[in-house]
Amino acid sequence: MDAELVARLDALQRRLDYVVERQRWTESLIEEMTPVVREALTAVSGPLAAAEARGWFAAARELGGLADRLVEAYGPDQMHELADHLARIFDTVKSFTRPEVLELAQDAAEVLDHADDVEPMGFSGAIRVMRDAEVQRGVAVALELLRHLGQAHEPGPPRPDAAPVSPGTPPPGVPRPVPRAPAPASAPAPAADEVVTWRGHAFTPEGFLVDPSTWTEELAEQVAQALGIALTEEHWAVLRWARADYLDQGASPNVRRVAAGSQVGIRRMYELFPRTPGKTTAMIAGIPKPVGCV
Amino acid sequence: MRELLILGGGTAGTMMANKLVRALPDGWRITVVDRDDRHVYQPGLLLLPFGTYTARELARPRGGLLDPDVRYIVSGIHRIVPDERRVVLDDDTILRYELLILATGAHLHPERTEGMLGPGWRRDVFDFYTLEGSEALGARLDAWGGGRVVVNLVDMPIKCPVAPLEFAFLADAFFEERGVRGKTEIVYATPLDGAFTKPVASATLGGMLEARGIELATEFAAESVDGDAGVLRSYDGRELPFDLLVTVPLHGGSPAVVRSGLGDPAGFVPTDRHTLLSRDQDRIFVLGDATDLPLSKAGAVAHFQGDVLLANVLRWIEDRPLLPGFDGHANCFIETGHGKAMLIDFNYETEPLPGRFPLPGIGPFTLLEESHTNHLGKLAFRWVYWNVLVKGQELPMDARMSMAGKWR
Ligand SMILES: Cc1cc2nc3c(=O)[nH]c(=O)nc-3n(C[C@H](O)[C@H](O)[C@H](O)COP(=O)(O)OP(=O)(O)OC[C@H]3O[C@@H](n4cnc5c(N)ncnc54)[C@H](O)[C@@H]3O)c2cc1C
Numbered sequence: 001m002d003a004e005l006v007a008r009l010d011a012l013q014r015r016l017d018y019v020v021e022r023q024r025w026t027e028s029l030i031e032e033m034t035p036v037v038r039e040a041l042t043a044v045s046g047p048l049a050a051a052e053a054r055g056w057f058a059a060a061r062e063l064g065g066l067a068d069r070l071v072e073a074y075g076p077d078q079m080h081e082l083a084d085h086l087a088r089i090f091d092t093v094k095s096f097t098r099p100e101v102l103e104l105a106q107d108a109a110e111v112l113d114h115a116d117d118v119e120p121m122g123f124s125g126a127i128r129v130m131r132d133a134e135v136q137r138g139v140a141v142a143l144e145l146l147r148h149l150g151q152a153h154e155p156g157p158p159r160p161d162a163a164p165v166s167p168g169t170p171p172p173g174v175p176r177p178v179p180r181a182p183a184p185a186s187a188p189a190p191a192a193d194e195v196v197t198w199r200g201h202a203f204t205p206e207g208f209l210v211d212p213s214t215w216t217e218e219l220a221e222q223v224a225q226a227l228g229i230a231l232t233e234e235h236w237a238v239l240r241w242a243r244a245d246y247l248d249q250g251a252s253p254n255v256r257r258v259a260a261g262s263q264v265g266i267r268r269m270y271e272l273f274p275r276t277p278g279k280t281t282a283m284i285a286g287i288p289k290p291v292g293c294v
Numbered sequence: 295m296r297e298l299l300i301l302g303g304g305t306a307g308t309m310m311a312n313k314l315v316r317a318l319p320d321g322w323r324i325t326v327v328d329r330d331d332r333h334v335y336q337p338g339l340l341l342l343p344f345g346t347y348t349a350r351e352l353a354r355p356r357g358g359l360l361d362p363d364v365r366y367i368v369s370g371i372h373r374i375v376p377d378e379r380r381v382v383l384d385d386d387t388i389l390r391y392e393l394l395i396l397a398t399g400a401h402l403h404p405e406r407t408e409g410m411l412g413p414g415w416r417r418d419v420f421d422f423y424t425l426e427g428s429e430a431l432g433a434r435l436d437a438w439g440g441g442r443v444v445v446n447l448v449d450m451p452i453k454c455p456v457a458p459l460e461f462a463f464l465a466d467a468f469f470e471e472r473g474v475r476g477k478t479e480i481v482y483a484t485p486l487d488g489a490f491t492k493p494v495a496s497a498t499l500g501g502m503l504e505a506r507g508i509e510l511a512t513e514f515a516a517e518s519v520d521g522d523a524g525v526l527r528s529y530d531g532r533e534l535p536f537d538l539l540v541t542v543p544l545h546g547g548s549p550a551v552v553r554s555g556l557g558d559p560a561g562f563v564p565t566d567r568h569t570l571l572s573r574d575q576d577r578i579f580v581l582g583d584a585t586d587l588p589l590s591k592a593g594a595v596a597h598f599q600g601d602v603l604l605a606n607v608l609r610w611i612e613d614r615p616l617l618p619g620f621d622g623h624a625n626c627f628i629e630t631g632h633g634k635a636m637l638i639d640f641n642y643e644t645e646p647l648p649g650r651f652p653l654p655g656i657g658p659f660t661l662l663e664e665s666h667t668n669h670l671g672k673l674a675f676r677w678v679y680w681n682v683l684v685k686g687q688e689l690p691m692d693a694r695m696s697m698a699g700k701w702r
Pocket of ligand 1: 304457584626
């Protein structure tokens with residue numbers, strides 16, 4: 001057979017595979033549901049966040065009782081069967097007292113009710129049974145739930161008796177973290193009261209320089225001395241590489257990266273900067289604590 | 295024909311090819327290259343050793359996942375030559391390109407830890423990041439009668455950074471259900487100074503280890519494995535004896551990237567964190583685990599990057615300025631055992647916080663808190679992965695992170 005024919009047969013085979021694949025996995029469901037769900041999310045996220053910010057949920061939590069009423073509607077056996085996830089949702093649902101939210105809860109409960117043949121799952125036993133059919137159904141249930149959520153009306157103005165306390169607001173007296181200009185992701189901003197001043201420079205309680213741009217070689221000598229390290233040219237090569245890498249990357253390198261980049265090797269790093277070479281290097285080089293990124 | 299070449303047909307490459315084939319103007323052809331025709335659903339590798347899945351359920355031919363209008367070549371990639379805009383395959387075939395997307399993922403390097411591939415390998419020393427490793431570990435766990443288990447990640451970055459923690463939680467639950475937890479010690483050894491990287495999540499997860507009686511060894515930088523003696527040693531001279539070592543080997547970039555001189559010291563490609571263009575090459579975009587970005591190496595991240603990359607590839611073709619759209623959005627489910635899971639959601643600037651997701655105040659998923667719904671979510675993710683994510687379909691979620699519903 002000539003090569004072109006083989007190639008064409010091959011392409012045909014793939015096209016067939018693809019068609020079979022498409023049928024086996026019911027994409028159409030997702031295709032149809034996606035715009036609906038996306039809309040529902042957009043419609044509902046904003047108002048709910050606003051509601052939360054205004055303290056409705058916090059206020060409602062104080063009132064309580066709603067969940068008990070909802071839970072009474074189900075027998076204990078049913079509740080058991082519905083497993084944790086229902087209880088979890090009720091837990092949250094109990095926060096709502098507004099009528100449309102109640103309606104919504106009702107809908108949600110109905111939707112989930114149809115899921116009541118989902119067994120509570122022991123770890124090794126039941127998940128093994130969770131084959132595709134169930135998982136698909138799980139997705140369908142979730143999507144259906146979201147559709148109902150999407151029908152919730154936009155909340156009106158806050159109720160006069162709602163306490164205007166947002167769970168996101170710290171109690172008075174606790175200073176908020178200082179907002180910062182865009183900074184490397186790896187350096188969490190210390191709260192204002194968490195800064196230690198040493199030799200005229202601000203450090204985190206762990207000993208990392210707060211503002212890397214205020215670093216000087218003299219400061220490095222002082223920090224190293226305080227840590228019991230006498231800096232040699234070999235140390236300096238490492239420190240310079242780490243600092244340059246931080247300035248380039250916006251994130252402090254970890255020990256392996258410094259060892260590779262400055263070509264000293266990990267073993268030697270432990271000799272030069274004993275115990276915690278990655279952190280010690282960062283402390284002396286005046287850059288934030290290296291964190292492996294999540 | 296104008297050539298858009300995608301190197302790597304894993305999560306990111308497959309997803310991107312399927313997205314682009316629907317969006318590119320006429321006159322463009324998309325080619326994907328990968329070394330084999332087996333696409334593994336990697337998140338399933340965590341659950342495989344505990345009998346949740348079989349190996350067969352986790353792998354599919356790559357060809358069937360790619361749109362038929364995408365050309366697919368099975369071959370090792372030898373080298374990229376950016377100055378000449380060509381890629382050399384292992385059999386010396388040359389592919390030319392006008393635009394290149396690097397999606398070559400991360401490569402595991404067990405050989406870089408002394409002794410890891412020595413006498414105990416796949417007998418007492420296992421990884422669960424490969425299909426073969428995960429399957430072999432499953433057989434070992436099935437026959438487990440008690441002893442000391444050390445779970446260790448050699449160093450960051452790794453794919454799905456919570457996976458080793460999840461493994462520890464799942465192992466705890468698994469041994470308990472098998473009635474051998476009392477005869478089993480579990481130690482979690484990490485090079486980090488806590489259970490996890492970001493402070494709020496680290497405190498929560500650390501507490502969970504403690505509650506489960508899992509010993510935590512921090513700042514443990516693994517240097518060598520002695521498979522015969524059953525000892526894991528660190529650079530600072532600490533020793534952890536084990537009967538079973540479950541390790542996450544060192545990660546690096548693809549050898550093809552390293553050979554081409556496009557990587558940083560670890561082999562990851564310097565990438566603009568907002569536009570996803572290579573920082574050194576103006577015809578190369580980088581996606582997924584292959585980047586050097588300070589982010590989780592996770593499929594969810596590749597997905598969120600995909601939306602931004604799609605817009606930027608089209609802009610690049612039309613010669614318009616690129617959008618700095620990517621905010622580092624990532625989220626992941628964390629299996630905690632006994633049919634429960636947690637969910638975390640974060641980006642470059644914001645660490646994981648408690649709250650509800652994706653609907654503020656409602657959920658149904660709970661952030662930084664265990665629930666059964668989350669576990670169902672994780673299981674449902676496999677279906678979503680094959681049918682939505684790698685197919686390049688939209689997910690009902692915005693690529694940008696929302697602070698709504700999160701508590702500080
Ligand atoms: C145990 C485990 C659990 C995980 N859990 C989760 C989770 O719960 N959620 C989540 O979002 N993510 C999870 N992940 C991470 C997720 O799987 C990866 O982040 C994702 O697959 C990255 O996609 P990618 O396309 O960048 O890399 P990959 O999917 O790894 O693809 C890279 C491809 O490039 C090819 N390639 C590389 N070099 C060459 C070469 N020289 N020649 C030819 N081909 C080459 C490889 O063969 C490979 O197919 C998990 C990973 C693991 C290992």
